[in-house]
Amino acid sequence: MNKYRAFLFAFVAVSAQLFAQTKQITLEEIWSGAFRTEGMDELNSLQNGKQYAVLNFDRASRSTSVDKYDYKTLEKTETIVSSKDLDGVNYFLSYEFSADESKLLLAADLQPIFRHSTLGVYFVYDVATKKLTRVADEHIQEPTFSPDATKVAYVKDNNIYIKSLTDGSVTQVTADGKNNAIINGVTDWVYEEEFAFVRAFEWNKASNRIAYLKFDESEVPEFSMDVYGKELYPSQYEFKYPKAGEKNSDVTLHVYNVDTKENSDLSVGSYEYIPRIEFTEDPAIVAVQTLNRHQNDLNLYFCNVDTKESKVVLHETDKAYIDVTDNLTFLEDNSFIWTSEKDGYNHIYWYDATGKLKNQITEGPWEVTAYYGYSAKDKRIYYQSVEEGSIYRDVYSIKTNGKGKKKLTSKKGTNSATFSADFSYFINNYSSATTPTMYTLNSAKDGEELKVIVDNKAAKQKFDSYGITPKEYSTITVNGNELNMYMIKPADFDATKKYPMFMYQYSGPGSQEVSDSWYGYNDYWHFMLAQQGYIVVCVDGRGTGFKGAAFKKVTQKELGKFEVEDQIEAARILGKRNYIDADRIGIWGWSFGGFMSSNCILKGNDVFSMAIAVAPVTSWRFYDSVYTERYMTTPQENASGYDDNSPLNFADQLEGAYLLVHGTGDDNVHVQNSMRMIEELVQANKQFDWAIYPDKNHGIYGGNTRLHLFTKLTNFVKENL
Incomplete structure (x- = not known):
């Protein structure tokens, strides 16, 4: 290489690095879906075990199709149905096969009711005759084929x-x-x-x-x-x-x-x-x-x-x-698979048709996180677990006698599987903090990776072009417990400088925010803040999941006590690090996380100088019976548990900057929670900021709503931290 070419190469490399360091993430990019990754929608294995079906969307024609692919070659072998060929159906949003795969149930014009429920227009498509039949003239709920495919029941x-x-x-x-x-x-x-x-x-x-x-x-x-x-x-x-x-x-x-x-x-x-x-x-x-x-x-x-x-x-x-859970599965002889935490960790059990225990199939100080199925051919159970550590997920198989365990995934991070009907193949969905979601074809016998289906290299290249420092995973000892933590630092981090720290958490029972997986919308916002000079931290405290029943259930009857203590103490410990500005520590969360961030700035007013609470519960007396009583019993039985940890009762302790956000159409955490919090703060003569989004539900989205919301959150962070 001559000197000129060497100089030119070095100049280009340095220029690219500088460009990467200065290219800034914007809220408009985040909420327009610029960082979205490619996936495999509605992936279903077909009965022959050799092929699978996927729902595809053609953006050019704005049509949808159910396409059949071959496991061995990954080539598309057939379009089973396309909305382009259907009269009166511009596109459909989901599909479901009948048990014999002779018919499909196609959903169109879905209208949300609550979080999971919808009303929709549904059609039955006969694969052989290509005949399309509307199930009902009106919008209906939950249509389901009879096993013999001669009838559809619906509500x-x-x-x-x-x-x-x-x-x-x-x-x-x-x-x-x-x-x-x-x-x-x-x-x-x-x-x-x-x-x-x-x-x-x-x-x-x-x-x-x-x-x-x-x-x-x-x-x-x-x-x-x-x-x-x-x-x-x-x-x-x-x-x-x-x-x-x-x-x-x-x-x-x-x-x-x-x-x-x-x-x-x-x-x-x-x-x-x-x-x-x-x-x-x-x-x-x-x-x-x-x-x-x-x-x-x-x-x-x-x-x-x-x-x-x-x-x-x-x-x-x-x-x-x-x-x-949905892990109850019946085998041909009516014996059944069941998962339970009865030994302190979630594991797989096998019972005969009378309910007599045949065997505890998995055991150890780790959790089974998904049950995939049973292969009668080789008498093996397939499952996902956290055996490599609670922030990771791997796929395994094991014999029903609990022996012959095989680890079927090798990449460190988060792995989940969709198996072929005969358990000869599985499509592995893998991601980590450095690798966007990728889909690979693997052998179910030994886990060998056979082919890459989707690699999301373009998403990786886009992410890398911003010069972002990925999440750093570690643990922190807080109140005698080793807690999982991630930290996002500015790309030009200098350990001799002091940075404001912004904490994010959810903290609800059995939840997890610290996992080695690819990123979502909140993460990209956090990366944007890191580009602007903030250190973002997340700590999963006591009460969160995948570390055993005792760790998860320690918060029983005291929601908001130990979880809040852990966030406050974690912030106090981190604030002692040379590069953290202990006078500029903030925290935010949504829903249960908003309940937490509210309590943190009130009970931890000597640690937190700023908090954001989006759609927060402010008293568990206002929340629904099933969720709340699972962890708290009833208010009649446990009044102190409800009141001693309610932000409403500590409004007079507010010292820092506090932003409260809620949608008036929230059917889950009612805006009543925020209205009562506002009144308590007013009567305590505490100044704070608040934003109400008319008719928006718990997700606070639609049109420009998310962009507006996160612009407000960003401005609040920059003005107060």
Whole structure:
């Protein structure tokens, strides 16, 4: 290389480095999706185990398609259906195969109700004949194929209906559905939000019975929200919302006989909640999980829908609470897989059809974080766990006798799998703090990576062009506990200088913010702040997840006590580092995180000089029964637990800068929380800032809303930290 070329090369390299260091992330880029990564939407393995289907969106034609790919070659082999070929359907938003894959259920014009629930227009597409049939003329909820693919059951106006796909006839299963009174086949607000399911009916394997839940919410207290809209007079939206200690829906279990068109009741003993129902491999047996109101006493019943007899096959209790999961899986002989924390960590158990324990399959001081399935061919269980450390995820297989464990992933970070139907392949979704999401084809036998499907190199190059320093992961000892932490430093970090520190956390029971994975919107905002001279820190304190039941459940009956103590002490410890300006420490959070940041600036007013609380709970007395009582029991039983940790009762301790943000249409954490906080601060004669977003829900989004919100948050940080 001659001297001129060497000089030119060095000049270009230095110029590129300087450009990278000066290129600034903007809020407009973040909220326009400039950092979005490519994924594989609605990935489903097909029954032959050799192919999979994906939902694809063509931006040019604004059409969607369900395309079939070959596992071995990763080549597209067929377009199963495209909206370009369908009359009256511009595009569809999701798809679902019938059990025999002869038909697809396509969803269009989805309209949100609450967090998980939607109303939509649905079509059945026959793969062989290419015939498209609309399920119902109106918008409906939760349409579901019968296992034999001859019928679709759905809910409309709180009643269950069945449409025959052979003659087009419609049968009404229930007739007593009524708004804010009786709900059949879908869940009420609090079940949807806290037990995370909407469809509350299930087909049996023979397609001749439907088990369903009925919610009588007529005596549940009603909550109303003003809807400001654009009309001359605001309207009111009213819905049933059981706050802590208040009346819940009366939930009952029923079965419909498709042949005789008769409804019957099923009895499952004494309970407060029925958080899951699922038919077993036996078409006469439905599995029903029940919980008491404290959610620390769980029964799994096997109910015979013909004889109406029920028996308890599994019973678990806990001093604190029992998490409800979707990990119950039935094998061909009706034995079943179950996950439990009963030995102190979440592990996989195998029971026979009578409920007798056959084996604890996994064990150790680590948590199983996902159950993927069972291969009858090689008698192996496939799962995800944190065996390599609580901030990492890896995929494993193990024999049902608990031996022969194999680690199937090798890259350090976060791995999750979608297996082929015959468990010969899996598509691994991997990311870390230095690698954007990538999808690879792997052998399920030994984990060997066969091919890269999506690598998101463009996203990586874009990220790198900003000269950003990735998250640094470490631990910090706080109040006698080793806590996971990440730190984001400015790219030009100088240990001899002092920087303001901005802490972010959520801290809710079982949650995790510190994980070795690729970034989301909040992260990019944090990187933007780091570019502007802030150090951003996140610490997962006591009560967060994936470090065992004792660590998670220590906050029982005292939400906001130990978690707040840990954030305050962590800030105090970090403030002693030479490069942290102890006089400029701020904290922010959303929802539970807003509850935390509010408490931190009040109880830790000698440590925090600034806090932002978005959509915060300010008293657990205002929040819903299922979530709150799981961790706090009722206000009637635990008044001090509710009040000693409520920001409302410490408003007079505010010393620093405080920004409170809420949407008036928040059906989850009601704006009542912030209004009461505002009143307490006013009466304490404390100055603070606040912002209200009309008609916006818990996510505070839509149009330019997020851009406006984060502009406000950014300005507040820059002005006060």
